[in-house]
Amino acid sequence: MAVVSSAHSAIFSKTSLFHHINGFKRFSSCLPFSSSAAASLSSKKKWRQPVASSVLELGGIKIAKDDVVRDDPTNNVPDTIFSKLGMQLHRRNDHPIGILKNGIYEYFDTNYPTKFDKFDDLCPIVSVKQNFDDVLVPADHVSRSYNDTYYVDSQTVLRCHTSAHQAELLRRGHTHFLVTGDVYRRDSIDSTHYPVFHQMEGVRVFTPDIWEGSGLDPTSYAAEDLKKSLEGLARHLFGAVEMRWIDAYFPFTNPSYELEIYFKEKWMEVLGCGVMEQEILKSNGRLDSVAWAFGLGLERLAMVLFDIPDIRLFWTTDERFTSQFSEGQMGVKFKPFSKYPPCYKDMSFWINESFTENNLCEVIRGIAGDLVEEVSLIDNFTNKKGMTSHCYRIAYRSMERSLTDEEINNLQWNVREQVQKKLNVVLR
Ligand code: DAH
Numbered sequence: 001m002a003v004v005s006s007a008h009s010a011i012f013s014k015t016s017l018f019h020h021i022n023g024f025k026r027f028s029s030c031l032p033f034s035s036s037a038a039a040s041l042s043s044k045k046k047w048r049q050p051v052a053s054s055v056l057e058l059g060g061i062k063i064a065k066d067d068v069v070r071d072d073p074t075n076n077v078p079d080t081i082f083s084k085l086g087m088q089l090h091r092r093n094d095h096p097i098g099i100l101k102n103g104i105y106e107y108f109d110t111n112y113p114t115k116f117d118k119f120d121d122l123c124p125i126v127s128v129k130q131n132f133d134d135v136l137v138p139a140d141h142v143s144r145s146y147n148d149t150y151y152v153d154s155q156t157v158l159r160c161h162t163s164a165h166q167a168e169l170l171r172r173g174h175t176h177f178l179v180t181g182d183v184y185r186r187d188s189i190d191s192t193h194y195p196v197f198h199q200m201e202g203v204r205v206f207t208p209d210i211w212e213g214s215g216l217d218p219t220s221y222a223a224e225d226l227k228k229s230l231e232g233l234a235r236h237l238f239g240a241v242e243m244r245w246i247d248a249y250f251p252f253t254n255p256s257y258e259l260e261i262y263f264k265e266k267w268m269e270v271l272g273c274g275v276m277e278q279e280i281l282k283s284n285g286r287l288d289s290v291a292w293a294f295g296l297g298l299e300r301l302a303m304v305l306f307d308i309p310d311i312r313l314f315w316t317t318d319e320r321f322t323s324q325f326s327e328g329q330m331g332v333k334f335k336p337f338s339k340y341p342p343c344y345k346d347m348s349f350w351i352n353e354s355f356t357e358n359n360l361c362e363v364i365r366g367i368a369g370d371l372v373e374e375v376s377l378i379d380n381f382t383n384k385k386g387m388t389s390h391c392y393r394i395a396y397r398s399m400e401r402s403l404t405d406e407e408i409n410n411l412q413w414n415v416r417e418q419v420q421k422k423l424n425v426v427l428r
Contacts, residue, residue, distance in 0.1 A: 011143045011185065012161065012250050013258075013272065056086035061123055067152070068125065074154045076146050078366050081158070081184060084196045089314060090180045091120055093327040096302040096334075097198050097314060100237075101180050103330045104200060107236040108178060111229070116202075119165070120180040125152060126159045134167035135252040136277055147356050150184045150195075158184035162201035163252055163295055166276075170284035170291075175205040180298070186358040189365065189375040194311045198298040203276070204229075205291040218290040222275045223255060226292035230259055234270055237305065237330075238263060252277055253293060263304060271296035307333045310399065312370045318400045342373060342397040343405075345412045349425040350387050363422050364394060367414045373397040389428060 054065040069075065069082045092098040101120065108116045131137075132144055142148060143160060150158040159165075162179045169177050179201040187193045204225070211221035227245065234243055242262035246269075250256040253274025260267045273294035281289050299311055306325070308314070313321055313334075320337040357377070364372050372394060379391035394415065396408050420427050 011148065012137070012163075012252075013248050013256075014142060054082075056082075063123075063125065068158075070152075072153070074151060076186075077150045077152060077158065078362060080365055080369060081150060081195060084182070084184075084315075085124065085158075087196075087315070088121075088182065090182065090198045090298065094325055095314075095322070096306045096308065096325055097298050099325060099327065099330055100298050100302045100305065101198075101200065102328070103237060104233065105178065107233050108202075111232060112176065116176045116178050117169075117174050118178045118180075119169070122165050122179060122181055124159050124182055124184065126157060126164045128155050128157055130168065131157050131159050131161070131164040134280070134283075135163045136279060137251045141251065147358050148186055150186060160185050161295060162199040163293070165201065166203060166252070166293065167280060167284050169203070170205070170281065170286055173285075174203075175207075175289075176203070178202050186362060188357050189361045189372055191310045191312075191374065192300070192303070194299070194315075195362075195365070197311070199295055200298060201293065201295050203291055203293045205281070205286060205289050207289055211290070219255075219275050222290045222292045226273055226275065226294070227257075229292075230271065230273060230294060234259060234261055237301065248272060248274070250274055252280060268304065270301065305331045309334075309336065310373070312373070312399055315370060316399050321399075340398055340400075340402050342395045343403060343408045345394050345396065345408070345415075346378065346391055347394070347412075347416055347419070348379070348389055348391040348428040349419070350389050350428065351425055352423075355390075355423060355425060359423055360392065360419065363418050364415055367418060368394075368396060368411050371396050371398055371403065371411065 056063045056065075063085060065079075065082050068085065069077050069079055089095050089097040090101050093102060105116075105118060128144075131149075132141070137143060149160050152158065159181070161183055162181050165179045165181075169179070180198065182196055183199050184196055187195055204222075206218070206222055206225070208218075211218050214221050216224065231243055234241065238261055244260050244262075244267070246258045246260060248256040248258045250272055254277055256272065256274035258272050259270045261270055262268075271294050273292065276291040276293045278290075281287070281291055299314060302308060302314070303311065316322070318337075321334075324334055325332060357375075361375055364375055374393075374395040376393050376395075377390055378393045380388070382388045394412070396403060396411060416427060419425060
């Protein structure tokens with residue numbers, strides 16, 4: 001199926017430019033909900049909207065809702081995203097995401113006993129510096145835009161990749177590590193895209209004594225080791241599959257590659273990787289070393305390994321889903337419970353200059369939540385006056401039950417109202 005070939009992979013492989021200018025005040029990341037943090041927050045009360053109190057525990061740190069969701073122009077985190085912050089699917093040993101994480105751990109533990117340090121509870125609220133600057137994402141890179149990333153304030157984001165932790169862990173002296181975590185991206189809506197998903201990052205550092213005597217230059221040594229290790233990982237997960245390496249671009253690696261496997265009659269991207277840019281090592285206390293790094297999306301792989309047809313299923317608490325998986329059972333095939341009928345609703349409007357599909361999808365998700373399965377542009381034209389009209393088809397479908405006409409009509413009514421109001425478009 002086409003499900004897994006897109007899904008959250010492209011953003012850093014693009015060099016495209018996008019300018020977003022915003023200069024508001026700094027807000028420290030991942031605030032512990034301690035008295036000092038509370039005190040520093042209170043000075044910002046002026047521009048914070050009162051919100052229902054709600055506090056999450058995350059890796060021993062408490063995060064209050066108004067640390068993350070605020071009525072401020074530099075903040076674009078909706079309530080629906082805050083509610084995902086504490087879920088930590090990757091830390092549940094009987095959830096497909098946790099089972100896959102453990103399966104990957106098993107590969108590294110078997111092949112490099114006691115070598116890799118594992119982190120799965122690092123706070124997803126990070127600074128712009130950690131998320132972008134530290135891994136050399138250019139100042140005008142599209143991923144930095146408010147359209148693509150959730151900003152808590154102008155200097156703080158919900159990490160959009162686990163690479164955000166590379167620099168800090170190198171600085172702390174780690175030379176072999178795996179970081180698993182939830183990552184956040186504003187995106188369109190379909191069966192493979194969800195604004196929260198999970199990644200695993202891997203890094204291995206080599207000191208000169210390791211490559212000296214190999215006859216290879218350090219970069220080639222690291223690249224060879226990288227390819228060998230990741231081919232082994234792909235075989236561990238998928239069995240004896242055909243693989244190919246594709247040259248790629250990432251700001252943080254050079255050379256950069258993507259690994260693809262031939263699975264179910266098509267080539268599928270498994271991960272992005274490369275030899276870490278020397279500048280990252282140099283800035284983080286590793287002047288004499290080389291390193292490789294990789295990043296993989298857990299949902300993308302879990303969807304294929306467990307036959308999970310829709311990315312929303314990972315979030316369901318329906319027992320008919322959760323009871324099908326258990327600890328250590330890699331690749332058990334999901335048996336769909338009855339599929340409920342979709343209902344399609346179209347809406348057309350004249351767009352304005354600031355219209356983006358990600359903003360539209362956010363409004364729709366804010367109202368329909370996981371009842372929206374797909375939003376697709378089905379018509380697009382510009383009239384003689386230069387006005388552009390878009391028609392979107394919204395597919396509503398519950399994973400768990402049949403929806404009534406009344407319920408869908410109410411949702412659609414609300415969507416029309418809010419889209420008009422929040423996006424300033426003119427309904428047709
Ligand atoms: N951070 C990349 C992404 O989210 C994935 C990635 C690619 C991570 C290459 C790496 C790497 O460490 O070397 O798209």
